[in-house]
Amino acid sequence: DTGVSQNPRHKITKRGQNVTFRCDPISEHNRLYWYRQTLGQGPEFLTYFQNEAQLEKSRLLSDRFSAERPKGSFSTLEIQRTEQGDSAMYLCASSSASSGARGNTIYFGEGSWLTVV
Amino acid sequence: AQSVTQLGSHVSVSEGALVLLRCNYSSSVPPYLFWYVQYPNQGLQLLLKYTTGATLVKGINGFEAEFKKSETSFHLTKPSAHMSDAAEYFCAVHTGTASKLTFGTGTRLQVTL
Numbered sequence: 769d770t771g772v773s774q775n776p777r778h779k780i781t782k783r784g785q786n787v788t789f790r791c792d793p794i795s796e797h798n799r800l801y802w803y804r805q806t807l808g809q810g811p812e813f814l815t816y817f818q819n820e821a822q823l824e825k826s827r828l829l830s831d832r833f834s835a836e837r838p839k840g841s842f843s844t845l846e847i848q849r850t851e852q853g854d855s856a857m858y859l860c861a862s863s864s865a866s867s868g869a870r871g872n873t874i875y876f877g878e879g880s881w882l883t884v885v
Numbered sequence: 886a887q888s889v890t891q892l893g894s895h896v897s898v899s900e901g902a903l904v905l906l907r908c909n910y911s912s913s914v915p916p917y918l919f920w921y922v923q924y925p926n927q928g929l930q931l932l933l934k935y936t937t938g939a940t941l942v943k944g945i946n947g948f949e950a951e952f953k954k955s956e957t958s959f960h961l962t963k964p965s966a967h968m969s970d971a972a973e974y975f976c977a978v979h980t981g982t983a984s985k986l987t988f989g990t991g992t993r994l995q996v997t998l
Contacts, residue, residue, distance in 0.1 A: 772928075774928075801985060808894075808990070808991075809990055809991070810975050810977075810988030810989055810990050810991050811929070811975070811986075811988050812988070813985045813986070813987070816985055824985070859928055859929070861929075873931055873934065874931075874986060875931070876921070876928040876929040876930070877928050878927055878928040879927070879928045881926075
């Protein structure tokens with residue numbers, strides 16, 4: 769069990785460019801989550817997958833954001849036409865949970881910092 | 886809808902003193918509650934969680950929290966603070982069947998000599 773892995777850890781990009789973050793969850797975890805955290809705030813839910821299906825998206829996830837989990841293992845989060853307001857830490861998390869089960873621990877990665885200049 | 890409120894964005898204690906970080910929740914269903922710790926430039930690490938059963942929950946690093954339904958609270962405590970406890974602490978509640986977490990705004994704990 770190597771934990772949730774995210775890369776790159778840091779990304780500086782110019783406004784208008786596209787960026788992609790990758791997340792490798794704990795192996796055999798069927799649920800994968802993306803959160804966003806800005807300075808001084810708690811993480812905010814963006815989206816989650818159960819296996820390869822994207823089951824929920826937050827209103828925070830504008831149409832410039834897209835997430836995929838093609839084979840139910842790793843996931844990517846792409847931000848198109850980045851804006852300065854996208855600067856944040858993007859956290860990936862995973863859990864092993866049967867449908868409807870609550871209370872299962874969600875494990876977080878180290879996060880990917882995005883700075884849009 | 887479920888939510889959590891953390892009272893006090895910054896708490897400062899002396900090394901060896903009691904740590905008390907406050908969290909109150911709002912939930913329309915029996916809540917599952919969590920405390921996570923975040924060290925600078927790192928992700929979140931689970932300290933402890935309450936699901937069902939015993940209302941006093943013990944976690945890692947000597948922390949514990951007590952679920953009090955009557956007070957809708959889940960305060961985090963540690964009898965004696967260490968310098969290594971300095972970090973940001975987040976209270977969170979499970980929401981919905983997807984088990985996604987709703988976080989509070991966090992409390993930054995400072996430990997002084």
